[in-house]
Amino acid sequence: HDLGKLALDRILPRAYARVVELVDHRGADIAEVERRVLGIDHHTAGKRLAEHWRLPHALQDVLWLHNQPAASLPDVPHRALIGLVTVADALAHHLHLGWSGGEARGAEVEARFREFGFDPKIIPFVLRELPREVAARSADLGLNEPDGPGVLLGCIRRANSRLGRLSARLSRRAAEGVAGARALAAITEFHDAAVTDATRSLREAMEAVVRSASGALGAGFHAAVVQSRAGAPWSVLRLDALGRSSPHWLLDAPPGERDLRELCDPASAALDRGPLLAWLAEQIRRASGEPGAGEAPVERVVLLPLIAGDGLNGLLLHDRASADSALTEPGLRALARVWGAALASASRHEGALRMGEQLADANRQLGALQSELIESRSLARLGELAAGAAHEMNNPLAVISGQSQLLAKATRQPENLAAARAIIEASEKLSELISSLHLFAAPPTPDFQTIDPAPLLRQAASLARARAGTADESRSVRLSIAPALPPIRADPHLLTLALTELILNALQAAPERLVEVQAHLDPFDGRLMISVSDD
Known part of the structure; x- marks a missing residue:
């Protein structure tokens, strides 16, 4: 039969x-x-x-x-x-x-x-x-x-x-039961530790995985390798035989390799361990700073893929001597999936944090741009108003200024002459204000030229003294110009006006003090530095 x-x-x-x-x-x-x-x-x-x-x-x-x-x-x-x-x-x-x-x-x-x-x-x-x-x-x-x-x-x-x-x-089934209980206990312990700190960083999750592996497999060489996102460096964290965690290293992908997730098929967990294992072991040995000290030989190192539902999330390296524990292959695979899920969760959490920071920065930039836009529109409206007001005031002001000058020439009485001159000075100040309004409403386009800064500084100081009514040059403005200043690219007219206003403001603020104008090259980047200060 x-x-x-x-x-x-x-x-x-x-x-x-x-x-x-x-x-x-x-x-x-x-x-x-x-x-x-x-x-x-x-x-x-x-x-x-x-x-x-x-x-x-x-x-x-x-x-x-x-x-x-x-x-x-x-x-x-x-x-x-x-x-x-x-x-x-x-x-x-x-x-x-x-x-x-x-x-x-x-x-x-x-x-x-x-x-x-x-x-x-x-x-x-x-x-x-x-x-x-x-x-x-x-x-x-x-x-x-x-x-x-x-x-x-x-x-x-x-x-x-x-x-x-x-x-x-x-007996085998009893041993498998003990191994299953050990794996379940390791999973429970790891899960409890992860639940107490749900916001752990990726580095903290890597250290938790390595320590859990050390507890489940036994003391020895353990290291975790993670890539937070495609194209990012590979993060490595190692635990030595004494249970001490190493610094967090960043490694570029090995030559000719793709992203970490593409090294393993999640369905079969197949991984080419040969060249990759030798490369990782060598990189970790170099980064440790202790070549050959306390490291397991490459032939004794096992490369375990940490796979969660969405694919490969990391690699665990441990020496074969550590596998003397009671864990069986199914128990180790279950632990590897729990570790992989923890790394994936921490990576997603860090990604969400980074995205939140980027969104906050984008919102701040958007707010700044909106403020600049509102200010620009306000300035545009103010410029239009200033241009109109300047045009309307310019004609009456010309009449007032002309008539006051004719009055000053015709009168012989001291009182009337002083009044006419006061009107003339007020008209000139108002004319300068109207000119400033014109500049504000329609800023001129700079005409950049290659110029020598020293004569320009002297001219600005002279104009400021004249407008301030200070005759004594040595007691009003002191120029400290470094020798052999190189030529600069600037609009000579606009730069002279700006420097004149700065010096004039200092003279008017403290008439009895000496105003010092300094010009020198910045030793760090070679820029021309001009400073105006009162004594």
Whole structure:
């Protein structure tokens, strides 16, 4: 009935040996393991072989349909034969008579008997007689098998071997349970620490990941590598064997590599660890400033991708000696996903903070531009008003100034002469004010020329003294001009007016003090510095 097993073992010996190994290790149904490993089970293989050999249909269906539930069997004349082979197979499994993958429990044997219409009460009798009958049939076939007691002893040995495998399987599962509990405890501890500080920075999240890895894997070499955004440098943080965190390093991407996220496929977690691992280990060793001191050899360093739902979020480097902990691969993968999610969350949080800062800066700039626009519009309106007022006042002022000058020439009385001169001075001041309004309303376009600043400064000082009515040059304005000043590019007229107003303002503010005008080159950037100060 298990002719398909012989065929599969004959054609695919290595693959079928793996099937047998998995069945022993996991205690799984052999047909299910065959389908997963080989893509075909021994039932189908036996049926096809029987069809190829043109065996009777009854044997073909026995090879194909034995061990199927009675309700799923087709209504064929040899249905009882299929049931008989199924029940016999269950008895052989239960008695550990030979090995064909899988085991049948006592309750399952009874259920099989009832399912196919056999009386379960005959099971004890069949089990007593079965070893002797097997020995007799083996002798008839010339298989040189032991006698009945020998067959029974073989069953006992196989049962004990089976018991040992079950015990080893339970031990493995217990160890896996301990490892799972350790991974769960590490996840819980890391999660609790992360919840207490939901606004942690990316560097703090990296340090938390590295410390969690050190606690879960054991003391040793641990380092985290993260890239906050595409095109940004790679951030590295290392924890030494004493639990001390290193400074936060920034590394450019390795030559020929793309962004960190593109190095790993999130679905398969496949990562080219060879060249990248050697490059990272060398960069960390250089950045530590202690070449070879306390560092794990490259061949002992493991590169673990930290993957969350949106892809690769970082890399964890640790030495293989640290993997002596009770963590299994599934537990380590679960931890890696938790660490990757924490790094992704911290990176998004920092990105939101930076975006908030950029928005605040943009709002401040927008506010400044709006203020400048409002001020510009106000100045434009004020300029229009000033231009109109200057035009309207200029004509009456010309009449007042002309008539007062004629009056000053015609009068001989001291009182009238003083009054006329006062009118003339007031008219001149008002004329200067009107000129200033014209400049404010329509600022002139500068006519830049290459000029010598020293004569321009002397002219501005002279004009200021004249307008202030100060005759003594040495007691009013003192010029301190550095020798050999280079030529400058400026509008000589506008610059003279500006300097004259500054000097005049200083003279009028403190008539009794000496006003000093200094000109020299800035030693830092070579600009011409002009300062006006009273003594």
